[in-house]
Amino acid sequence: MSRSNGRLEPEVIFADGMAYSKGKLEEAFGPGGILDKPVKQPRETFAGKRDDVDLIVHELEISRVQAEKALADHNGDVVKTLVALVS
Missing domain, CATH: 1.10.8 (Helicase, Ruva Protein; domain 3)
Incomplete structure (x- = not known):
């Protein structure tokens, strides 16, 4: 865990037992994050x-x-x- 202003950064713990950084999750799903990027369409094959x-x-x-x-x-x-x- 990283420290911010001397305090530990809050975590989000999921049912799978993995802990994720709340700040990084908010950054990824916030404006300009992964939800705003275009989805790459799979290449069509014959x-x-x-x-x-x-x-x-x-x-x-x-x-x-x-x-x-x-x-x-x-x-x-x-x-x-x-x-x-x-x-």
């Missing part, structure tokens, strides 16, 4: 088109991640993806 990803991975011998990213960049169009990767 898991529904597994055959397309497999085709690109096996034919071009690239990683699955690269194939998924390339498909995402070309809106799932396999032909455009293959042309872009080859050229």
Whole structure:
């Protein structure tokens, strides 16, 4: 615990047994804290088109991640993806 003006900073103790600094919690959830920051959206993958990803991975011998990213960049169009990767 840190000291503020010679006194111990108050703590908040949760049911999980962990103690958290009240000042740091107020700072995190106050104005400009984590609630005001934009939420990062998960990157869309083409898991529904597994055959397309497999085709690109096996034919071009690239990683699955690269194939998924390339498909995402070309809106799932396999032909455009293959042309872009080859050229």
